[in-house]
Amino acid sequence: MKVALVIHSYTGHTMSVADKIGAALVKKGHEVALFSLKAKNENPKQIKGVELESIPKMDGFDHVIFGAPTRGMDLSIVMQLFLTTLKKGHQSASFYVTHYFPFAWMGGTQSVKTFMKLSKDKLEVDKTGIVNWTSKKRDKAIQCLVYQFSDLD
Numbered sequence: 575m576k577v578a579l580v581i582h583s584y585t586g587h588t589m590s591v592a593d594k595i596g597a598a599l600v601k602k603g604h605e606v607a608l609f610s611l612k613a614k615n616e617n618p619k620q621i622k623g624v625e626l627e628s629i630p631k632m633d634g635f636d637h638v639i640f641g642a643p644t645r646g647m648d649l650s651i652v653m654q655l656f657l658t659t660l661k662k663g664h665q666s667a668s669f670y671v672t673h674y675f676p677f678a679w680m681g682g683t684q685s686v687k688t689f690m691k692l693s694k695d696k697l698e699v700d701k702t703g704i705v706n707w708t709s710k711k712r713d714k715a716i717q718c719l720v721y722q723f724s725d726l727d
């Protein structure tokens with residue numbers, strides 16, 4: 575399958591998970607393209623007036639995996655902006671979020687809700703995942719997520 579990874583990551587947590595998913599997919603024989611979403615003059619605390627550096631095209635991919643951090647108890651604005659650029663459709667997709675605070679309700683859960691809301695009528699999301707970066711079980715959680723997200727057949 576042709577798989578796109580569309581990732582927003584500022585300090586590298588979300589991207590490090592994407593690298594692992596990408597490597598697992600390649601090992602299984604899938605073709606993988608990585609797109610890193612960036613804002614012009616990115617300032618993680620900025621909410622208003624954010625603009626995307628570029629808008630990658632998702633045409634021709636069999637599946638798209640999205641990854642983004644939680645910011646201010648919600649999905650990063652950069653990923654929110656990208657989702658608003660998508661046209662209506664049924665692209666097969668999955669999504670994971672990374673967050674820092676100890677409980678998913680402190681941002682992770684809301685990020686997934688926002689992703690689902692903004693991708694409604696645009697993506698067919700079959701898997702979602704939340705990675706707590708400060709959890710002692712983080713490595714195990716990432717291992718499970720990589721296993722699930724690279725299981726596409």
Ligand SMILES: Cc1cc2nc3c(=O)[nH]c(=O)nc-3n(C[C@H](O)[C@H](O)[C@H](O)COP(=O)(O)O)c2cc1C
Pocket residue numbers: 582583584585586587588589618619642643644645646647648672673674675676680681682707
């Ligand atoms: C401005 C800002 C706001 C954040 N807000 C939250 C939050 O509300 N809840 C949370 O759990 N983590 C929060 N975080 C932590 C990030 O979500 C977490 O470190 C994430 O893994 C960073 O991903 P990245 O390294 O891919 O950018 C925030 C980080 C920044 C910089």
